Amino acid sequence: MSWRKLPVSLTELCLDTTLRCGQSFRWRKSEDNIWSCALHGRILSLRQDSTQLHYQAVFPDTCNAPPTPPSSVPSSEYQVEEDDTEDLVRHYLNLGPSLVELYEQWSSADLNFKKKAPKFTGVRNLKQDAWEALIGFICSSNNNIIRISQMMDKLCKQYGPCIGHMDSRPFHDMPKPSDLAHPSVEAHLRQLGFGYRAKYIYQTAVMIANEHEPGWLDSLRNPESPVRGCKIASAGPMRPEGREGYRTAHAELLALQGVGPKVADCVCLMGLGWGEAVPVDTHVWQIAQRDYKFGKGKHRSLTQATYDAIGNHFRGLWGQEAGWAHSVLFTADLRVFSERLTAAVEVLEVKKEEEKDDSHIEAHIDAHEDVKSEIKLEVEDKKRRLAAEEVTQTPVSKRRRKVLSSI
DNA sequence: CGCGGACCTTAATA
DNA sequence: ATATTAAGGTCCG
Numbered sequence: 001m002s003w004r005k006l007p008v009s010l011t012e013l014c015l016d017t018t019l020r021c022g023q024s025f026r027w028r029k030s031e032d033n034i035w036s037c038a039l040h041g042r043i044l045s046l047r048q049d050s051t052q053l054h055y056q057a058v059f060p061d062t063c064n065a066p067p068t069p070p071s072s073v074p075s076s077e078y079q080v081e082e083d084d085t086e087d088l089v090r091h092y093l094n095l096g097p098s099l100v101e102l103y104e105q106w107s108s109a110d111l112n113f114k115k116k117a118p119k120f121t122g123v124r125n126l127k128q129d130a131w132e133a134l135i136g137f138i139c140s141s142n143n144n145i146i147r148i149s150q151m152m153d154k155l156c157k158q159y160g161p162c163i164g165h166m167d168s169r170p171f172h173d174m175p176k177p178s179d180l181a182h183p184s185v186e187a188h189l190r191q192l193g194f195g196y197r198a199k200y201i202y203q204t205a206v207m208i209a210n211e212h213e214p215g216w217l218d219s220l221r222n223p224e225s226p227v228r229g230c231k232i233a234s235a236g237p238m239r240p241e242g243r244e245g246y247r248t249a250h251a252e253l254l255a256l257q258g259v260g261p262k263v264a265d266c267v268c269l270m271g272l273g274w275g276e277a278v279p280v281d282t283h284v285w286q287i288a289q290r291d292y293k294f295g296k297g298k299h300r301s302l303t304q305a306t307y308d309a310i311g312n313h314f315r316g317l318w319g320q321e322a323g324w325a326h327s328v329l330f331t332a333d334l335r336v337f338s339e340r341l342t343a344a345v346e347v348l349e350v351k352k353e354e355e356k357d358d359s360h361i362e363a364h365i366d367a368h369e370d371v372k373s374e375i376k377l378e379v380e381d382k383k384r385r386l387a388a389e390e391v392t393q394t395p396v397s398k399r400r401r402k403v404l405s406s407i
Numbered sequence: 408c409g410c411g412g413a414c415c416t417t418a419a420t421a
Numbered sequence: 422a423t424a425t426t427a428a429g430g431t432c433c434g
Contacts (some may be wrong), residue, residue: 144429
């Protein structure tokens with residue numbers, strides 16, 4: 001029940017960015033900045049300060065302790081089970097690589113990355129369960145992060161096991177493929193507001209539960225990035241189009257209903273450990289046109305050839321973890337973080353403290369004068385939207401609106 | 408191989 | 422107030 005901790009700086013991991021940037025869709029944040037999610041049979045909770053990541057696992061039903069092992073299980077084996085939360089955290093958050101070093105590497109190779117990344121440090125590429133990633137990203141087509149999250153919540157509440165409660169709210173884990181392979185599922189999901197994705201989810205569940213061998217999905221994983229344990233085998237040499245295992249996994253996934261090139265790449269990148277997978281969605285297509293000279297001549301529209309060319313270009317630029325670098329730029333392009341580009345985030349943070357005077361706010365803003373001028377056009381472009389957002393969304397203090405309009 | 412339309416829902420935008 | 426658009430696309434002809 002007690003919290004444990006790992007030393008992690010905010011530049012190595014920023015939970016608030018990583019857990020909101022559209023990689024995963026099941027984390028919930030409570031009042032006091034605690035993120036929680038039902039994962040591997042427990043409710044995992046995370047929070048962080050400037051120097052440490054705090055984590056806690058609450059297991060169901062047994063006084064907040066891990067399940068009692070059957071007496072037949074040797075205690076030595078059980079010890080591993082009991083203490084695997086740290087491993088789970090390290091693995092899920094992909095804490096192995098030095099993110100500062102990776103950012104340096106990507107920045108030295110790419111001026112655009114160097115320009116955009118400083119406002120979006122600590123974006124980690126989560127190593128999620130492949131099945132969860134598959135369903136999550138099938139839901140993502142023509143959709144937004146809020147609704148995707150709501151859909152995943154409904155799916156788990158309807159079909160997944162309840163792991164426990166926090167703040168008087170139930171936490172359900174992901175249902176298994178066989179739980180969704182019943183013919184009634186499609187109509188039910190449609191009734192729950194999944195739209196045309198209901199059929200995709202049902203058909204994909206049938207494929208994985210009934211058509212493929214058990215373990216098929218995980219067999220597509222990067223052997224250098226196994227679910228548990230350490231590296232089993234080499235993933236082979238890097239090529240412009242990615243390693244062989246990645247290409248195979250991508251091609252296999254395409255056979256599933258509701259899985260096109262973009263969703264397949266998301267599953268490869270965030271569920272199967274293929275760091276070179278580069279999902280090209282509307283955001284990345286915009287980025288490729290705006291910052292990397294795509295959108296003309298041969299690559300006027302986002303055809304399959306253009307899609308592949310963009311991935312190849314980014315792999316050539318950023319290397320084996322190109323998909324991770326892509327996630328950083330994708331995050332920088334997300335609407336929910338757009339205010340970060342306007343320095344309004346400083347105002348937000350100051351506002352939370354409630355008792356600061358305007359001189360403080362001005363100081364915060366002035367500190368980013370250089371950034372502001374550099375992206376002045378973008379600020380102009382988004383300022384109007386932001387201001388409108390403030391008026392229509394939540395009641396905002398006059399002070400904040402005033403500051404915004406003065407940027 | 409590339410194009411255009413349909414496809415579910417919802418909330419912001421015009 | 423009501424129509425249109427956009428939200429991490431895919432499928433089909």
